[in-house]
Ligand SMILES: CCCCCCCCCCCCC/C=C/[C@@H](O)[C@H](CO)NC(=O)CCCCCCCCCCCCCCC
């Protein structure tokens with residue numbers, strides 16, 4: 001603490017012809033306007049800025065070429081003749097500035113320092129401190145989906161992100177994908193991962209999904225772990241993943257950063273943030289199907305996705321249209337859900353507290369699960385499931401959703417499960433039973449208001465470590481007989497099905513699973529949460545600082 005607070009430099013420098021006391025410690029750069037009079041002046045408040053060294057992007061020595069310089073937004077900043085002369089004896093610090101709604105911007109301050117040796121000393125001291133900041137990426141592998149969202153991925157990267165990476169001295173290898181699964185397959189087999197400090201995807205949740213599938217698979221194969229076995233403890237991926245949002249929902253970016261803004265995401269990557277995240281593995285009959293980090297949804301969200309895939313040409317609006325259509329269609333599905341409740345952890349899906357930057361619940365539960373899995377590894381006779389009992393629920397459901405994180409997105413800023421945690425090793429299993437359209441609408445509407453979407457008689461939510469689902473028609477005949485009518489005949493069973501689904505033929509027996517926006521080919525699935533399997537260049541949503549908006553010049 002003392003070491004980081006030790007003063008490294010203190011000088012009087014000028015910012016736009018005004019004198020400032022500028023100081024640098026290992027952790028903070030501060031500039032404070034000099035006051036000529038010790039008397040308090042109500043109309044001239046003291047100007048005092050502090051920037052954490054960990055949030056400095058870079059420092060640049062000014063030369064004549066830099067005098068007329070491009071601003072952040074791409075426009076050219078005119079510098080007066082007299083100012084220009086000053087600039088030649090100046091250096092500029094680029095740093096993170098917080099704006100409203102979790103947005104970050106790259107701000108800059110130019111300090112004039114006519115004395116060459118002192119100026120050099122300042123520039124090299126700041127650079128030394130930046131070099132000492134741990135975990136900043138130097139070399140990144142970037143995948144751009146040119147067709148995601150509104151097809152702006154390439155433009156967003158070139159105009160908003162690449163200039164920031166260049167300013168921060170981050171070098172990049174960029175691949176513009178040419179077909180679906182290009183990024184996944186490149187990561188699985190070809191990419192020279194040792195060369196990089198992280199992988200970045202420019203696209204939506206589907207692109208992010210490709211990246212995690214490539215990285216997780218590669219990590220297991222390289223480490224000799226069989227990803228097909230549902231009971232294997234998977235190896236965590238060492239490379240962090242960055243998301244530059246350019247998709248339709250971008251819920252993983254929104255729920256880990258608090259906003260879908262390419263510049264904010266680029267800055268989180270540059271400062272080297274790290275946010276662990278849970279990943280669910282999905283298996284069918286012991287065969288691996290997919291990984292999921294956000295939503296696994298059967299029924300409503302599965303049907304919305306299936307319908308929306310036919311409307312891809314509409315862009316992000318396809319989800320609203322398909323959502324409305326599926327709401328009116330009002331299908332329900334029968335099946336059995338079994339789950340293993342999460343025990344010994346802190347937190348429940350009905351908590352008022354939210355998963356935020358540095359979340360204590362994620363830290364506690366992450367630690368607990370690591371200790372437990374170490375214990376099980378030592379004691380091979382133990383089974384990681386033996387400390388909990390499976391519970392089973394049979395019924396007719398409009399939706400079965402598993403949210404491994406809040407799934408907050410602009411459509412629903414609090415998300416499907418507002419109290420879910422990014423890295424606690426659990427998923428929130430939400431069961432919406434058959435109910436009237438009016439009641440289902442009440443439930444849906446509560447995703448967009450302060451009201452609790454779980455506080456309804458036909459909705460239940462459980463925090464779980466593992467779950468299985470079997471649609472009714474996959475159950476064995478003997479199961480069906482027991483479930484429905486004891487020892488009734490098959491004819492009675494089918495007459496029951498016909499009563500529930502009248503002869504109009506519009507009611508299908510099966511829905512499909514929406515797995516982070518991809519349709520799964522199987523309906524009977526076995527899902528297991530892997531605690532903190534991956535890491536993102538993010539820090540979780542930050543609590544807004546008190547008076548942030550008042551103090552902040554970019555809060556508009
Ligand atoms: C009346 C308004 C009710 C609004 C209710 C909004 C609830 C929205 C909850 C959004 C949850 C997103 C979960 C994220 C899933 C991602 O892994 C995945 C990949 O990107 N996205 C989707 O599957 C995309 C899924 C998109 C789902 C959109 C559902 C829209 C429902 C609209 C219902 C309209 C009823 C109107 C009745 C008058």
Ligand SMILES: Nc1ncnc2c1ncn2[C@@H]1O[C@H](COP(=O)(O)OP(=O)(O)OP(=O)(O)O)[C@@H](O)[C@H]1O
Nearest residue numbers: 148149177178179203204205206207247248249250
């Ligand atoms: N070059 C490409 N051509 C066609 N499809 C691609 C290409 N690159 C990636 N894809 C696929 O496009 C799909 C959608 O991409 P992406 O996630 O970027 O956008 P989105 O679907 O609009 O957004 P969201 O997933 O947030 O709803 C992904 O499943 C990805 O596999």
Ligand SMILES: [Ca+2]
Nearest residue numbers: 278404421426
């Ligand atoms: Ca979780």
